[in-house]
Every structure is written in C-alpha cells, then in structure tokens.
Amino acid sequence: MTQRTPDKEFKVPSREGKWQLMRGTSPGARPVRTQTIKESSPPGDSKTPIKAQFGVRKLGNRKARKGGKKKGKGFAPSLPPELQLSPAYHRVIRYRASTALTDVAVTYASFIVAVGAICTTTNTTLTSWASSVKVNKITIWPAASGSATIEWVVPAVPFNKDTEVISAVPTGITVERAVVSTPPSWSLAKDWFTGSTDTACIINASLGSVIDVSFSFTLATSLGSVQRTVAAGTLASFYYSSLDSSGADLIVPIGLPTTT
Numbered sequence: 121m122t123q124r125t126p127d128k129e130f131k132v133p134s135r136e137g138k139w140q141l142m143r144g145t146s147p148g149a150r151p152v153r154t155q156t157i158k159e160s161s162p163p164g165d166s167k168t169p170i171k172a173q174f175g176v177r178k179l180g181n182r183k184a185r186k187g188g189k190k191k192g193k194g195f196a197p198s199l200p201p202e203l204q205l206s207p208a209y210h211r212v213i214r215y216r217a218s219t220a221l222t223d224v225a226v227t228y229a230s231f232i233v234a235v236g237a238i239c240t241t242t243n244t245t246l247t248s249w250a251s252s253v254k255v256n257k258i259t260i261w262p263a264a265s266g267s268a269t270i271e272w273v274v275p276a277v278p279f280n281k282d283t284e285v286i287s288a289v290p291t292g293i294t295v296e297r298a299v300v301s302t303p304p305s306w307s308l309a310k311d312w313f314t315g316s317t318d319t320a321c322i323i324n325a326s327l328g329s330v331i332d333v334s335f336s337f338t339l340a341t342s343l344g345s346v347q348r349t350v351a352a353g354t355l356a357s358f359y360y361s362s363l364d365s366s367g368a369d370l371i372v373p374i375g376l377p378t379t380t
Contacts (some may be wrong), residue, residue: 134288206251207336211235211255214374215331215363217263224323228316230365231255232346235337235371239353246348246359246379248315249338255309255320260299266326270301272363273319275308293300306324312338315346321363322372331371333363350379 197241213234232253237246260268267288286299309320325331348361359379363371369380 129167130319140242186357205341208336208338210256210334210336212244212332212334213360213376215333215371216374217325217329217331218370218372220327221325221329221364222302224364224366224370225319226321226323226363226371227365228253228313228318228320229320229346229348230361230363231309231313231333231335232315232337232344233348233361234363235335235360237348237359238343239350239355239357239359239379240343240347241353241357243351243353244349245361246353248341248346248348250337250346251344252314253311253336254268254312254336255303256334256336257300257302257332258321258323258334259301260323260325261330262299263326263328266329268325268329269323270299271322271324272307272309273321274306275318307337312336315344317365319365324355331363353379 170343232250233246233248235248235250235253237248239245240247258270260270262268267286269286281357303321307320308316308318323331349367350359350361358377360373360376362369362373369378372378
C-alpha cells in the first residue's frame with residue numbers, strides 16, 4: 121500500500137499583499153520550484169523562513185522564432201537555392217567487335233557521340249545530347265583463342281609512364297578472363313571532357329570480342345556541339361553510334377539503335 125506524504129503548511133502572499141496560510145497541493149499538480157525567503161516581521165518578532173511557490177515557465181526554442189535560421193518542416197531558405205541544369209548520369213554500353221580490331225583509335229569526340237545522339241539532319245548528321253563525358257572503365261572479353269589490348273594515349277605532356285594492358289589465351293580455351301582498364305591519372309579521359317579529335321585510346325581485339333564501356337555524362341541544356349556524319353538517319357530519331365572513329369563501324373553497340 122502506498123503511504124501518502126502528509127500535507128505541509130506554508131504561506132504565500134495574497135493579491136492584497138497579506139500572507140495567507142495554505143495547506144497541501146492538489147494531486148497531479150505540475151512540478152513547481154520553491155525558494156526559501158524571509159518574511160518581514162514587526163520589531164520583536166522572529167523572522168520565520170517560509171517557502172514561496174513559483175510556477176515553472178516553459179520557454180520556447182528561441183532559435184525557432186528567428187525566421188530562416190532553422191531548417192526543417194515549416195521553414196524555407198531566405199533565397200532560392202542553386203539548381204543543377206546539367207545533371208550527371210551513369211550508364212554502361214556494350215559493344216561487339218564486328219571484325220578483328222588492329223590498332224583501332226577511339227577519340228574523345230567518339231566517346232561523346234557514342235553515349236547517344238539525335239539525328240538533326242536527315243541522312244547526314246547526328247548531334248550528341250551529352251555536354252561532357254568521363255570514361256570510368258573499359259572491359260573487353262576476347263573471343264575464343266583471341267587476345268585484346270587497351271592502350272591509353274599519352275597527351276602532349278612529357279615524362280609520363282607508358283601503360284598498356286594485354287590478355288591472351290591458349291588455343292582451345294573457351295573461358296577467358298576479361299581485360300579491364302581504367303584511364304590513368306595523366307589521361308584526359310580520367311576527367312570530364314567536352315570533345316576532341318585527339319585519340320584517347322587504341323584497342324586491339326579479336327573478331328567477336330565483347331566490349332563494355334562505363335560512361336559518366338552530363339545532359340546539355342541544348343543539343344551539344346559534337347556531331348558525326350552518317351549515311352542514313354531519320355530526322356529526330358535517337359541513335360547510338362559505333363565506338364571507333366574510323367567511320368567503318370568496327371565497334372558497334374549491342375541492343376541499341378545504331379546507324380552507319
């Protein structure tokens with residue numbers, strides 16, 4: 121059984137300025153803080169300490185009352201934030217070697233148009249919708265008894281280490297490991313580029329090899345300036361051009377609309 125604490129007597133000032141004797145507190149009352157004070161007594165009387173009650177005042181969050189200072193529901197920045205007009209995307213496009221590849225050059229402009237383009241002039245011109253591109257990785261699965269190499273071309277900057285990756289398999293082996301290569305730090309393809317006729321890399325691969333290229337690209341607010349001349353194309357149609365820059369369509373995309 122719970123034993124109730126006896127009520128205590130205390131004095132509090134009334135509205136008329138006189139001291140009144142109060143007893144106990146109501147059950148369920150909110151917590152209050154107390155402070156011991158001394159009552160002013162007439163001369164000759166002892167000063168009796170009493171306890172006066174002060175209701176607890178709950179203060180609100182002062183920061184919340186300052187407009188624009190607190191983030192979250194119900195609050196907005198003082199000025200509109202910046203918006204990215206050229207969002208970046210990532211995708212992997214798969215290609216197949218339509219013939220044996222021997223020192224096939226891939227330019228920076230070829231990478232940009234390979235991401236995707238729109239036919240802007242019937243049977244003549246493809247225009248890329250990407251404003252900039254970055255090559256993340258190239259993977260080649262050589263055909264049976266074939267080989268593959270990826271060589272990144274050193275730009276016009278001296279004292280850089282030459283690099284080349286090669287893979288070859290014995291005759292009759294049907295399961296091969298892939299050649300995986302990422303652009304080295306000194307290659308322009310390591311960073312974002314907007315298009316150039318300079319050669320980015322050179323690919324060698326056997327007929328029927330499968331090539332995956334991992335791209336990152338940004339969409340332009342208007343059609344890009346990188347174009348490619350074709351012999352066939354329907355106006356306003358989407359196309360994914362071959363990866364090689366020779367115009368012979370040696371590295372063609374798989375499963376995507378393309379043209380020559």
